[in-house]
Amino acid sequence: MSLQVDIRKSFGDYTLDVAFEAGDETLGFLGASGCGKSLTLRCIAGIETPDEGRIVVNGKVFFDSEARINLTPQQRKTALLFQNYMLFPNLTVADNVAAGIGREASKEERAAIVARELDRFGLRGFGQRYPAQLSGGQQQRVALARMLAASPGILMLDEPFSALDAHLKGVLEQNLVSLFEAYKGTILYVSHDIDESLRFCDRIAVVDAGRIVEEGTGDELVNHPQSVAGLKLSGCKNATPARRVDEYCVELPQWGIRVQTETLVPANVKCLGVRAFYLECAEGPGENCYRMRVDRVSDSRFERTALLGFVDRPYAEKQAVDFDDNEMSYLHQHAFWRISKHTDKVLPREGDVLWIRIPSDKVYLVTH
Template identity: 40%
Template sequence: MQKRLANFDLDLALNVTESTLGILGGSGAGKSMLLRCLAGMESPSKGQIVLNGRVLFDAKSGINVPSRDRRIGFLVQNYALFPHMTVAKNIAFGLPKALSARQVRQRVEAQLAAVQLQGYGDRYPIQLSGGQQQRVALARALASEPELLLLDEPFSALDTHLRSQMEQEMVTRLRTFNGVSLFVTHNLEEAYRVCQDLLVLEQGHAVAYGAKYDIFERPGLLGVAQLTGCKNISAAAEIAAQTVLAGDWGLPLQVVDSIPDRLAYVGIRAHQIRFTEHANQCNTVPCWLVSTSETPHRMTVFLKFNTQPDHPQDYHVQAEVFKEKWEMLKQKPLPWFVQLDPLRLMLLEA
């Protein structure tokens, strides 16, 4: 499928089975446009869209099935509930016209029960909390028994507590959903919890597509490593068998993975940098604390290798440690020692 856009072309070919596919990418990468094309809200420039053997779009044949006939549920960021309609009418909005009034009522009641909003059918969206609105929007998306469910940043409008609660409810619904679901999010941890597989988009193209474990552990490309949250990346070059020089860090590093011919960078995730008492271990280096950044449960510590820092921005890497470990670590004299585990180092192409 191709779609010509202002700054780039959306050009994708993918085959998704009955699971939840997470879609990651920077702003403007084409994530929402992909969903709009699938839903029939936008028309691709070229290619096909086929759902369970039904051709929804074919540029050559002139086939372009209207949105209402595609059997696709779509949950958008702001839920798009109709303010002048009751909850029941919102849920019933996308149901087939051929259904009887009794069938419509039964489906609406079943969806209200599924999202734990029995008795809310006569209320209006303005009378609901953010979490309740999200449940109604999900109920509406699933009421028509779609074959494909599109979720575009479904938790972005919720506060932290509700996000966690709604995420668990969404995971439960997706487990029983007999179809394909695509989940667009900017939240890396959210994608990891909800999805089994990931598609990483950059400028309208797939730069990674596969199991989430593989993509996070071995991203392969600089852009994929950055989009999946790797904060520590250095220019790198091969200097010997299974050894690379991390130029920005001034470190020779032993690696386990085969060194790619087009090696350009080496990276390690902040939570995988390990503090150690054993200075003679492989890839172990002395470091000085430059600064810290605190979250409720973790400390991010900014470190400089081999020499003391000259100013607050003079650091090489950042490491994440739990508060309990930090309380012990900060008592120890500098320099500390960290190990960049060869098993955790990611070798990246540009």
């Protein structure tokens, strides 16, 4: 099984320009809303037509602008799972599952395929119900069963959990495990959730403004991000513009400080990142130690997050602004610090002034 995509499509000021290959694996597309993830899947499925380029699935040319090839969605025989599952409300569960099975299959074969997929997804006994009689989780399982029953050349899932609460999402993720185990071929998985992508995907492509800016394993993305988009999508709360001072030092104009690094600073460094839970208390002045004021705190179940303002900003390009004057500029001048509530230390409180250290071996430097 294989997939080769090299396409471009323009919408006024926005252009999708992606090129990638995939084999028997789950390739994730990770990116913010509107970056081109879903559009890429729709082009592969034949719902959208690229302006130019080529799409080849398992040796079959789906689209080739030069050769004037553009197969219909029916001819492509792909499976694309949307967020709302797209079940036929007037068909029973069994008929929904059978909807994608080719006409060449006999009545007995169709019945056997439907029974197999209903059983696989825990839907035995639901065949004669209608979608409106099912829970959201059951509807999703019907949609997944329909995907496998059709024996598609490629599976594509477009943020299948975006509308679910956390508990139901955890339960239904197991349905995807069953789907992925049963399917041998290329699976494309769209998400804006890094943890979701890490659980399901062998490789992850970071999409930003219509382009793939980096590809790699989940471990590579989390521990060695190569782009600003990848840095932010990997869950790094602190990402700020940087410029090189020398081989092991960068200046951060929005924070107004300089940071020493253990890794060599690239000449074209663009951004520094440091995860919120890597910041640590310090006794006083020292390398990468800064006086910081706790301007806000917020609590989750197990953590406290503190918004830290730099008291001393000798390298700032602009004066500090208040929240009421410019919310985004205010936030960009701050660092996030995340502390476990399960600690014997006193948790930071709003108004505290502390010495905070940025470990030189815990920073990321990206160039694009």
